[in-house]
Amino acid sequence: MAYLLNDESFHKMTDYIYRKTGIFLEVDKHFDKLAKYIDARAKVINADSFRKYFYTLRFEDKDGTEFQELMNAVTVNETYFYREKEQFEVLVDRILPELHAVKSRTAPIRILCAPCSTGEEPYSVILHLLEEARLIEERDIEVVGIDIDSTVIAKAKLGKYSERSIHAIPAGALAKYFKKRTLGFDLIDDLVGTVDFKVANIFDKTQMRQLGKFDVIFSRNMLIYFDDASRKEVVMTFYDMVNVGGYVLLGHAEYMSRITSVFKAKKIDSTLIYQK
Ligand SMILES: C[S@@+](CC[C@H](N)C(=O)[O-])C[C@H]1O[C@@H](n2cnc3c(N)ncnc32)[C@H](O)[C@@H]1O
Structure with missing residues (x-):
């Protein structure tokens, strides 16, 4: 044909x-x-x-x-809860306590997942905050998720997930934060809406500026679909969006060193993180 x-x-x-x-x-x-x-x-x-x-x-x-x-x-929207989970552990064990110590108590700590696909990544951040960080009792933490694909953002807002999406969540957390349905798992009502989801293109400077500044940016498994010139443009956008002392975390197959040296690389156990 x-x-x-x-x-x-x-x-x-x-x-x-x-x-x-x-x-x-x-x-x-x-x-x-x-x-x-x-x-x-x-x-x-x-x-x-x-x-x-x-x-x-x-x-x-x-x-x-x-x-x-x-x-x-x-777009390729593949994702699941607790993917590359060591990064969430580094977030709650190391990054957030450090930011909490230096940042004014009245200012929220802001975390961006760019891109977030159907929401498993930003909700993994929320689940780790609930399970492992006492910090959320002491200060506001905002989690924002963006993606260029409006269908995945619409799904993320519903908080309904498949067996495949939840396969890596430990049984205790799964029982606490999800309701089992005939077809899949729903986030409990108290958690739906705890992430601020928006449709946005990482290359749209106006949309990015409107999101404001962040203390931590997760950008995992998107740069692999770009070439080096686009990767550099995105990383420079993150540089503008992250507060001084804040961090960027990339996917395991993505390395900042090949792109630019504006961020300081730090290795915590086997996890590479990048600080402004
Ligand atoms: C493979 S998913 C990664 C999701 C999640 N970060 C993870 O690691 O599991 C890649 C996502 O990047 C999004 N994406 C691709 N180009 C984008 C762009 N220019 N702006 C925002 N999102 C984009 C796609 O729509 C897709 O949902």
Whole structure:
């Protein structure tokens, strides 16, 4: 079957996606998925050629719906609770006590998960705060989660999770903070809404500025989809967003040293963290 997309237009599309989002799609891995998506979307908006679809996306998408649909189709949202859990332990055992000691008691400690996908990561932060940090009784801690994909943010707000999502949560915490349903697990009502979820593109400077400053930024398993130039841009955005003395934590396969030396690297046990 012939698609509306061909090799030449694939490159036009992927250049556009890359410039807007840093996401780097390759012909061998992504052609079929993108071509099927464009055929389906073109039908919805009555575009009978790639040219018409692409024109609509770039010039007629005043409210951003078409761009959002595209984002929801091209992102990889894989995540689960307690993924790379040593980092949450370093957060509650080392980072938060250090920040608590130096930061004014009246100011909240702010933690950002960028990106958060369906919410497992920021809720893992909350569960660790509840299980292991006495700090939440002493001061406000705010947790914010952002993602470019509006479907995952909508799911995150519901707090309903699959068996696969919760598989790494210790039995005690699972019993305390979730209700078992026929299909999956729901966060208990008291926890739904404890994370502030928003749709935002890490490359959109206005959206990022509106989030304010943070003391800790988790950015795990997103930079791996970017090239070095985009990674550097994101890390410099984090540099602007993090308070002096605050920290950035990346995924296990992501290293700041290859990108920039603006942050100070610290190794705690086997976990690398980066301080401003
Ligand atoms: C693999 S998930 C990682 C989720 C979580 N941090 C973890 O490690 O489990 C990657 C997420 O990055 C998001 N993403 C990709 N490009 C983005 C961008 N430019 N701005 C914000 N989020 C983005 C995707 O929508 C996807 O949900």
